Amino acid sequence: MDKKAQLIHKKALELGYEKCGIIPVEMMSGYEEKFHERTQKIPGSQPFYQGQERLLKFKEEYPWAKSIVILVKPYSKYEVPESLNGHIAKHYLMDTRVNESTTEFQNSILLEQYMQELGMRTAVNRKFGIVGVRWAALQAGLGIIRRNNFFYTESGSWIGLEAFLVDCEMELIEETKLKPCPPNCDRCMKACPTQSLCEAYAMNPLKCVSFLTTFGGRDLLNEPLAAEFGDWIYGCDICQDVCPMNHGTWGGTEKFPKLEELADVVTIENILNIDEEIYKEKIQPKFFYLAPDELWKWQVNVLNYMNNHFDQTYISAISEARNSKYPKVKEMAAAICLKREIS
Structure with missing residues (x-):
């Protein structure tokens, strides 16, 4: 294993990341095919995915990039305020991407500074990602993608993924021991209130409750699916909540910074x-x-x-x-x- 890769891995774990992997940028080559499979399966979703095409072209913007450092940060240790539980999705409640008051955000800064101190050039988009993070994490062996389309580690799907581009050739790949979803399990698809999960490993994002209650759904009065939103007002956790592979993975004992004052x-x-x-x-x-x-x-x-x-x-x-x-x-x-x- 490359010495710098070892140092980054060690530092990441010290800072509280659950996992850290490093892949050459060439290992993202299969991502484009998978990306276009989505629109081929569900042609109506093309307008949504057009906004994500920048993730396919990261090498054009960062031609110096040689490796991707991909990290897992769990958020299942946090407590969900009762007044918000089931109304606002947990990922949005525990979002650390731009929340500078969180330990996770500060540790992301510290890790980037550490890589720079090792002599590396870095690039990151903390808000919306700089590469296809699930594909990168999959290639790094950090976990698997399950039938509800979420990425899972031993902490279940209650995780965030973060990626840095670096100008150093490195590789650090794990071998996951997670078992795939049982082929006959369809709990997530049956539970999806709008049938956004139309088949395993595929979805129509334009029908997703999370999409329609956040950056989509601009005309909810005339949205035929609005009656199916259940208790949700911002995001949705249903397909994750019903997943057997998430059973027992939520700890929920720590207070998330400044969340109580919004509760x-x-x-x-x-x-x-x-x-x-x-x-x-x-x-x-x-x-x-x-x-x-x-x-x-x-x-x-x-x-x-x-x-x-x-x-x-x-x-x-x-x-x-x-x-x-x-x-x-x-x-x-x-x-x-x-x-x-x-x-």
């Missing part, structure tokens, strides 16, 4: 009353898939929840939302009032 704000009861400045200052930076001017999207999602779980206690909030300054919120509230005969 009483981003709730079903309070989102319709959030002040725009509070949203821009405290909520949007964490849940960055929605822009600073998209508080209305949160509120439409909550109105959709209230419509799907209609209760007399929601009448006042729905009725008041007809006076919102956001056109989409007003439209959604008015439509619910008409449907539920709220005067």
